[in-house]
Amino acid sequence: MMPKEQRTFTKEFKLEAVRLARTSGKPMLHIARDLGIADSTLHHWCKEFAQAGEKAFPGSGNPPAHEEELRRLKRELEVTRQERDILKKSSHLFAQPELSYPFIKDHAQLYPVSIMCRVLGVSVSGYYAWLGREPSAHEREDGILSTHILRIFHAKRGVYGSPRIQMELHDLGLRCSRERTARLMREMDLVAKPKRRSPVGTKRRKGVTAAPNLLNRNFQAERPNSKWVSDTTYVWTGEGWLYVAVVLDLFSRLVVGWAMGPHNDEELVRNAFEMALLRRSPPRELLVHSDQGSTYTATGYLTRLASLGIVVSMSAAGDCYDNAVMESFFSTLKGECIERSSFESRSQARQDIFEYIECFYNRERRHSTLN
Structure with missing residues (x-):
């Protein structure tokens, strides 16, 4: 077996990691996983900081931890938040289908129908039967896709537009075109941050000897660190x-x-x-x-x-x-x-x-x- 590569971290990185652990309010285990370090490493850094302040941190870090579990937990957390929000707005309707169905219809643009039905304890088929018709296969697919899109959008901090979300759906094994993804996002009012205008370039100071432009706008690289x-x-x-x-x-x-x-x-x-x-x-x-x-x-x-x-x-x-x-x-x-x-x-x-x-x-x- 090849030995694990020992990672090293700058003092600034360690200081910011400790400050994040002390001020964010998140569990230290989650913060460590977000940063790709072992939670024991972060605990050790926090202990060193408590003892020596900014004079601490002469050592190095540990290999990154597996992050897939954290991403899954983040997605589930967002669904839990959605469910809690629905419960707050509809607590007086619980277990009363005759009152739940109008609520679902009125909020269909805010939350996926499948999530609202689950929270309110009613079936999706019962809701559509109340509407007077059975949902088509396409509509049922839209409901499933909308649930996944909503989870992905919030898991990615609300910065993904339809192209990246469509890629995420593809990675989950879900077939969905770019146009369909964009439509479902519009129906749920999910809008990523728009692009900013082009920045202004830096002007050279007089008397400065500059190096030639060897990169020449060739932004492709054949290997790392070239x-x-x-x-x-x-x-x-x-x-x-x-x-x-x-x-x-x-x-x-x-x-x-x-x-x-x-x-x-x-x-x-x-x-x-x-x-x-x-x-x-x-x-x-x-x-x-x-x-x-x-x-x-x-x-x-x-x-x-x-x-x-x-x-x-x-x-x-x-x-x-x-x-x-x-x-x-x-x-x-x-x-x-x-x-x-x-x-x-x-x-x-x-x-x-x-x-x-x-x-x-x-x-x-x-x-x-x-x-």
């Missing part, structure tokens, strides 16, 4: 701006490194790069692409890359399309995470972004480029 792209963005909080630097692998579209802080400086982008190095141990043939911002043309940062034999590539001045994959990621991050909340503090923003990247984007979210 091409990385990097960029920074910013998030407004009640305490001021929080800056986020990200390193993304073009082969897997995995966020391999990230860093967050109150200043958009060389240290921020270098911390994100160091996390990526720690996680991936890339070969010397690696190409790293960024824009020509002052953080990426800083002497210390470029010297570090050169010492590792890494090839540097930079976008043309003011051309966001040369780094389109990173722009697309930040658009997704803002549309599916940042713009859904109002952050009172940088710490709150860090927690939401950390959870989105590590628990959802890297481990669960479908990537359209990878199908």
Whole structure:
């Protein structure tokens, strides 16, 4: 047998994991599974943090835990929430079919008929008989598909549109066209977050010597850790701006490194790069692409890359399309995470972004480029 690979984690990752465990209110077992670590590892980190604060965490992590059970529990939890909501609205109708059927008809656009019938203790066939006709095979299929679509939509944080949900249905062995999926979502008022407008590119400062654009908009990679792209963005909080630097692998579209802080400086982008190095141990043939911002043309940062034999590539001045994959990621991050909340503090923003990247984007979210 091959020995298990020992994973390592940066101090920033461990700190955010501990803060998430201490503030989210979720069971620690669930948080550990979301992050792909053993719950004993998270318990150990929390204990170290309680004893030494931010001076803790000299060690490494453990291999990721199996996550399929967690995803199943999340789907079941969403159905339970739906059932609880129905019960609150219809408690006076329980076990009274003559009163339950009108309630089901009035709420058919909000909840699947099959779920309402189960909660109210009546049969689907009885409901349709009350309507004066038997449901067709197509309508019965719609009811089953609607139940699955509703579960998937909420399990994926309400950010999946009909294309990704149709893929999820296919993976469950359910045949459903894209058009039918979209229709059923419209009937249930399930709408994913719309796309944001195109971002504005970064302008190069005068006197900066930029690297050539060796990536040349070729965003396909034949193997992992052959091409990385990097960029920074910013998030407004009640305490001021929080800056986020990200390193993304073009082969897997995995966020391999990230860093967050109150200043958009060389240290921020270098911390994100160091996390990526720690996680991936890339070969010397690696190409790293960024824009020509002052953080990426800083002497210390470029010297570090050169010492590792890494090839540097930079976008043309003011051309966001040369780094389109990173722009697309930040658009997704803002549309599916940042713009859904109002952050009172940088710490709150860090927690939401950390959870989105590590628990959802890297481990669960479908990537359209990878199908």
